[in-house]
Amino acid sequence: MPSPTMRIAPSLLSADFARLGEEVTAVIAAGADVIHFDVMDNHYVPNLTVGPLVCQAIKPYAVKDGQSVPIDVHLMVKPVDALIPMFAQAGASIISFHPEASEHIDRTIQLIHSFGMKAGLVLNPATALNCLDHVLDELELVLLMSVNPGFGGQSFIEHVLPKIDAVRKRIDASGRDIWLEVDGGVKADNAERVGNAGADTLVAGSAVFSGGRYAESIAAIRTNALAGALARRA
Ligand code: DX5
Ligand code: ZN
Secondary structure (H helix, E strand, C coil): CCCCCCEEEEEHHHCCHHHHHHHHHHHHHCCCCCEEEEEEECCCCCCECCCHHHHHHHHHHCEECCEECCEEEEEECCCCCCHHHHHHHCCCCEEEECHHHCCCHHHHHHHHHHCCCEEEEEECCCCCHHHHCCCHHHCCEEEEECCCCCCCCCCCCHHHHHHHHHHHHHHHHHCCCCEEEEECCCCHHHHHHHHHHCCCEEEECHHHHCCCCHHHHHHHHHHHHHHHHHHHHC
């Protein structure tokens, strides 16, 4: 059996915004598989970050060995649709949005696909899984929040673990290759449990950027998460 996949997606929210291009280069050199780009509007969430112009500015840095590294845009904005063409233009690979922020979830997914991007739905800690009922087969990614969205550096909410397991089972039953990403408070010391619950893509902001040793932090998160994923199989 092939070894489990465990992608690490550093969140630029905890990077040095005055040196964003260099930070993207540094985390990719340190082993990042995906660049997680948090977009907040001071309306859907109580914080304000960056938009398509900054995504476009970092795009040339999101490369490894001549191949582009996916930019995973996490939209914490309401409404959603008007920003989708702009992020397509700015080089986004994946766009995820919160169901509460879109009037027409299916339409928003179709809009993301119409630009050739992958679509993800993001579930807050208290959002029920039934919002996946009629759209799971259209998604390339499910993003489970393990903090309430809006800020980096918050503590992991433990009751999300059984939810990760439940979504993993639904994805496996679908037979499709849908990424299961977990975002918020992920660190080396809980990565094993997150991997064991069934995640295959881990966002880590403060855990990667705050210590300054990017390669060490990414490797520790990945090693622990993979140990959890392997134990799940056993
Ligand atoms: C929170 C963001 C997260 C955040 C993660 O609203 O969606 O991506 O930056 O940061 P840490 O890993 O520090 O919780
Ligand atoms: Zn995020």
